[in-house]
Amino acid sequence: MDNTEMKQIQWFPGHMAKTRRLITANLKLVDAVAEIVDARAPLSSRNPEMDRLTSGKPRIVLLNKSDLADEKATQKWINYFRSKGAEAVAVDCKSGKGIKNILPSVRGNVLRELMEKRERSGMTGAAVRLMIVGIPNVGKSTIINRLAGSKRAKAEDRPGVTRTKQWVKLDDRTELLDMPGVLWPKFEDQQAAIRLAFTGAISDDILDTETLAMKLLSFLAEEYPQSLKDRYKIEPDAGDTGLELLEKVGRKRGMMISGGEINTERAAITVIDEFRSGKLGRITLELPPGKEE
Numbered sequence: 001m002d003n004t005e006m007k008q009i010q011w012f013p014g015h016m017a018k019t020r021r022l023i024t025a026n027l028k029l030v031d032a033v034a035e036i037v038d039a040r041a042p043l044s045s046r047n048p049e050m051d052r053l054t055s056g057k058p059r060i061v062l063l064n065k066s067d068l069a070d071e072k073a074t075q076k077w078i079n080y081f082r083s084k085g086a087e088a089v090a091v092d093c094k095s096g097k098g099i100k101n102i103l104p105s106v107r108g109n110v111l112r113e114l115m116e117k118r119e120r121s122g123m124t125g126a127a128v129r130l131m132i133v134g135i136p137n138v139g140k141s142t143i144i145n146r147l148a149g150s151k152r153a154k155a156e157d158r159p160g161v162t163r164t165k166q167w168v169k170l171d172d173r174t175e176l177l178d179m180p181g182v183l184w185p186k187f188e189d190q191q192a193a194i195r196l197a198f199t200g201a202i203s204d205d206i207l208d209t210e211t212l213a214m215k216l217l218s219f220l221a222e223e224y225p226q227s228l229k230d231r232y233k234i235e236p237d238a239g240d241t242g243l244e245l246l247e248k249v250g251r252k253r254g255m256m257i258s259g260g261e262i263n264t265e266r267a268a269i270t271v272i273d274e275f276r277s278g279k280l281g282r283i284t285l286e287l288p289p290g291k292e293e
């Protein structure tokens with residue numbers, strides 16, 4: 001989805017109300033909810049009302065883009081969500097890692113009781129229905145395509161298909177409901193918004209690129225200094241400001257403008273792009289609350 005479009009939708013209360021209604025109305029049609037989050041910022045990339053909206057439904061959290069996240073942190077997040085009563089699995093749609101664990105985990109863990117009940121009453125043939133939700137850019141379409149393979153592409157090619165909500169039949173035993181409403185992220189929390197801007201999930205223009213890169217560099221110097229040493233061969237000094245770090249990167253990369261000044265704008269674009277594409281290594285932007293070691 002285009003970022004500008006997303007921003008407009010986010011701020012339009014009518015859309016929020018519609019999405020809320022869609023979720024509430026469709027919950028009764030499904031057995032469980034799969035919530036996709038970005039493994040690099042699992043809380044910041046959640047819809048703030050998701051717990052309330054789906055309360056009472058068994059839930060699985062899919063920590064997607066785990067190829068870009070710090071593995072140890074991802075394990076902490078899995079433990080965190082499990083401690084809150086949801087199942088959680090790490091998924092990487094780039095390589096497909098974790099995809100094959102989703103449905104067995106839904107049947108074996110999330111819906112174990114329902115499966116046992118169906119077994120006892122001889123209803124094992126009934127399909128499991130799963131609602132898929134997630135804020136834009138967490139990889140909802142990619143996961144659904146990975147799960148559905150060619151079946152989904154065929155359904156989309158059919159002309160005149162109503163797109164208000166979309167059931168995707170995976171096999172005789174599983175159906176996914178791809179919720180069409182746009183879920184908004186936590187934009188009232190500024191730190192969360194900044195983390196989402198780092199990942200590219202929300203529009204870059206909440207902050208200008210240089211400010212964004214400076215904030216990212218300060219975070220990296222604090223939490224992942226090795227990534228800066230490895231990628232840019234710079235030594236972050238204690239107390240370096242974001243601007244100083246950005247200048248160090250620009251200088252090392254020879255990004256100069258006439259008069260010997262450093263082109264901090266170019267350096268900022270490089271840092272942001274390289275973070276988003278994983279060139280700075282596997283980085284997680286937030287840890288579960290109250291569990292820092």
Ligand code: G4P
Nearest residue numbers: 001064065066067091092093094136137138139140141142
């Ligand atoms: P959405 O439906 O939730 O809005 O997200 P979508 O599937 O469109 O995915 C958003 C972007 O995230 C896409 O990149 C997609 O390729 C990427 N992505 C999804 N899952 C993963 C993952 O596990 N790891 C990584 N590294 N990236 C993932 P894009 O740049 O928008 O498009 P493209 O480069 O795929 O063309």
